[in-house]
Amino acid sequence: MDFGTWPPLFVVDVEGNGAQPPDLVEVAAVRIDGGRPVPQATLCTLIHPPRPITRFARGVHHITDRDVVNAPAWEHVAPAVQDTLQGVWIAAHNAHVDYTVLHRHLPDWKPAGVLDTLRLARATLPQAPSHGLDALLTHTGIGTGDIPGQRHRAGFDAHATARLLLTLADRYPTWDALTAVAVPPGLPGAATPDHEEQTLW
Template identity: 30%
Template sequence: MPGFERQVGIAEFSNARVRVIDLETGGNGPNDVCEIGWQDVIADEDGGWQVTDERGALLINPGRLISPDTMAVHHILDADVADAPYWKQVASRILRPAGRIDALAAHRASFEQRYCTPRFTGGTPWICTWKCAMRVWPELPRFSNQMLRYQRMPQGLNHETGLPAHRAMPDAYVTAHHLRDLLNRESLENLLAWSNEPGLLPRVPSGPDRGKGWDRLSDTTLREFIHDRDVEIWFSAQTELTRRGDPDQPQLSEPVQRTLL
C-alpha cells in the first residue's frame, strides 16, 4: 500500500495469524451464544497482511429460547439451533485453532469478550477494530462495522460474502477487511496496545459540543469531561489534556477498559 511507513514489530513475520470473531446471541446471559463466525487474516512473506479463505460459522444452542429482541436482529430461530452443540463444547476449538494464533479480533471486542473468556481463549490477546479505526481514520464520521464498510469500500471485499449483515460469518468477513487495512498501516503491537485502552473518540459524541474535536475545547471544558461516567469520554478528554501538557490533570489510574470486566 503506497503512502505509509510500516512499523515492524516482533510479531510481524510470515505466517502470523489473527482470527476475527463475531458472535450472535439469544439474550444477555453468559452462555447465550447462538452463532459464532470466524475469518482469518495472515501476514505474508513480504510483511503485508491478507484476508484468507479460512472462514466459517457454526450455530450454537444457547440452552434456552432465543429472545424476540435478538431474533429480530439476526433472524436465527429456536428450531435452527435445537440440535446444535452448546457453547462450552465448541468455543475452545474455534478460538484456539491448530497452528499459530497471535491475536483474536472483533469489532467492539468487549462484546465478544463477555463470552470468549480466557477459559476458552487461553488468554490470547484481543484487537478491537472499532477502537483502532478511530485512531487510524479519525476523519470518518462513523465507526460501526457496516458504516466503515461503505465509507471505506475495502479492496477485495466481496459484497455477497459479506451478507446478510448481523450474521456471524458475514460480519466477521467484513471486520477482517478493516483489520487487514489497519495492520497494513500500523503494527500488530500498536493495535493490541490501543485495544487495551478505552476508545479514543475523535469528537465529542453528545451535548452542546457535539461534533467538535477535542482540540477545539477549552481546558476548563476538558476538565469537566474527565469526570464523565463514560470511560471513552473521560479518556478522550484526558488524552487531549495530556497532549497539551496540562499540569493540573489527574493521572490515568485505570488504563484498561473498566467496562469489560
C-alpha cells in the first residue's frame, strides 16, 4: 500500500452521555499523514452535555459530570469539529455509530467518505477470535502503551483505531481496493452499483 496516495483522513471517536439519543461528552480526531497517526494534530476535547451522564456511560468511559462541568458546550466546539472533518475521509471502529452521532450534531457536515475498521477487520481477519477493538489490537500485536490516556476515552481510542487501520490497510494494494472493502453500504464513499440502462426495445 502506498500511503502517499491517500486523501486527507482523520480517525475519529466519540463518547456519549448514555442518553437516547446521546449527547456528546468527548470527541477526538487523529490525522493520518504518510501512513502514520499524527498525535500533535489531534483534535480532542471534553464537552459539557445538556443532560447528565448516565451511570452506564460512566462505567464505560469513566467520564463524570464533574469532569465536564467546566468543559465547553457543543455549540462552542462544533465549528472546530466541522472545520476539521468537512470534506475529508473519516475512519472509526463500528463507524456507523460515530458517523450517525456526528451527523446528528452537525447536520451540514459532509465527509468525503467513511471507513469502518470493524468491517475491514471482519473481511481481512476472519479468523480473529473477536472483532472488538481490544481483541483486534491483541490479535495483531499492535502496541498501545505509548498512547496517552486510557481505553474508552476518545483520544486513546481514535489513536488505537488509527494504528489498527494502518495495519489492516497494508494488506491491500491500493486505496481503491481498501475502500471497496472498508466503506459500509449507504455511507459516504460507498461504491455506487453499476446498472445497465433499461429500455423498452
